[in-house]
Amino acid sequence: MADFASALNDRDVLLLFGLTPPRASVTAEKADQIAEVTLRRLEGMPLDGLVLYDLDDESDRTEEERPFPFMRTMDPADFLADHLTGWSEAAVVYRSVGKYTPEELTTWLDSVPPGQPTVMVGASTSGKQVRTNLPEAQALCRSRRPDVPLGAVAIPERHKEKSNEHERLIAKQEAGVSFFVTQVVYDVTAAKNLASDYVYACRDRGLEPARMVFTLSLCGSTKTLQFLQWLGVDVPRWVQNELTNSRDPLGLSVVHALDTARELRAFCAHLGLRCGFNVESVSTRRAEIEAAVHVARQIAFEMGD
């Protein structure tokens, strides 16, 4: 496995590709087949790692109906170990820590291959019942597996609303976090505001800012747009108008994602913030997944070291 900690440190622009594991109900053969198709799509791309999500039912976060129904998905670590066997590079395994008891997390942590990174995610709402909270899970990771690069999520939309997300990032960093992965970015100004407040706050405290990986996701239909909004992604009005009025929304979305990547990369270079991109598709639609692969390849061409 490539050394993720070194990539985290050395890369100019870190490049990740995000995957949702197959539904929990699929057979082992089907899961193997999905893994194979996925790896074939990504062949030859200079990725620094995959990202494997650990889905949680977030329907408590909003009263609106989920545009795509929630399906329980396979455990990301199991999908990686049992099916993505052809993948020899790093993979960032997400953990929605509230789903697990401290014992379950400990058992899992003990089984993590050396150097394999994780992103620990807290509850989607503060009122939600959790088995382990985020600070507890982070402390467990630090004490049990200090070799595991520990990541956390960063949410520009929360910064827009509460103006203190940068303080939360610093608290996470002090809990051992060495990189951040954002929620899907459609509002580039909101992402720049968070990155800027974070970097200047680090500077005030004499801290080195941790790498910030921006998540990009494609949108080729009104339903996917609704789903992005359901997930809490702030899609600016002008982007909504373009996506709903275009004859080729997916092509437009590719252009928008690449513009976003270029603008964020230039801005982070100016700030002195190491950055990266995590490209994914929030839907399972083939055209949107292939567009995500295309965007990741284009970022590699334009920004590769």
Added chain:
Amino acid sequence: MADFASALNDRDVLLLFGLTPPRASVTAEKADQIAEVTLRRLEGMPLDGLVLYDLDDESDRTEEERPFPFMRTMDPADFLADHLTGWSEAAVVYRSVGKYTPEELTTWLDSVPPGQPTVMVGASTSGKQVRTNLPEAQALCRSRRPDVPLGAVAIPERHKEKSNEHERLIAKQEAGVSFFVTQVVYDVTAAKNLASDYVYACRDRGLEPARMVFTLSLCGSTKTLQFLQWLGVDVPRWVQNELTNSRDPLGLSVVHALDTARELRAFCAHLGLRCGFNVESVSTRRAEIEAAVHVARQIAFEMGD
């Protein structure tokens, strides 16, 4: 005088330069001198017109202290007619219509040179006592002087808050308005959202969108930043951070204004919305005024027909 109505119609990118008339208390000699210095600064620039503001005391709009004290200024039409005598091109004379009785507005309208444009502005708050309201003033202009190109203001920040500014623009257009001048733009996403909603709403109604002139203003100090915010301009956090942490805030502001102009121009070209820029300085500081002149010249170089 160059024909403003033709420029409004034909120009790829309309270029205006905004001026605040001198204080009402200055002598005629001093006003002549200010006019002369101003015209010397603008010499050789391919401007489609000056913009002459009609300041109103807006302190009812906010309880915060005005960073620069309010000073009564000379009437913009008087400054133009009596002092800017060396200016032979168009000039857009603003009218804060609430300050005047219908009789005063009529007298002024009757004196407007043929084809000289005006921008009529309503009250800064809905509760404010006015002598004439905006629809009355617009009707007066239409009936009395249909040859006068009539403009109105467009406020992206109001769209952010109430999401209906595009409907207000369409209502103004139906009242005879043939161009819009925005409030100072620092939040490019907010400006794009308004332009986009406006264009798609026009399309739905089979209306040709009127030209939108975006106002750009420079900022070289914390005090000017505070004044912009006092005026209601939404300056994104990242821009605030850059301006307050830079060793050369004015240089950075020049770069930001030009980036904003390029992004808005490209976006309007995509939308099929005729656009333009009105460059001004909200402060009377010499360095900021000269930076505004520089930005206008650069826009002319980059975007001139």
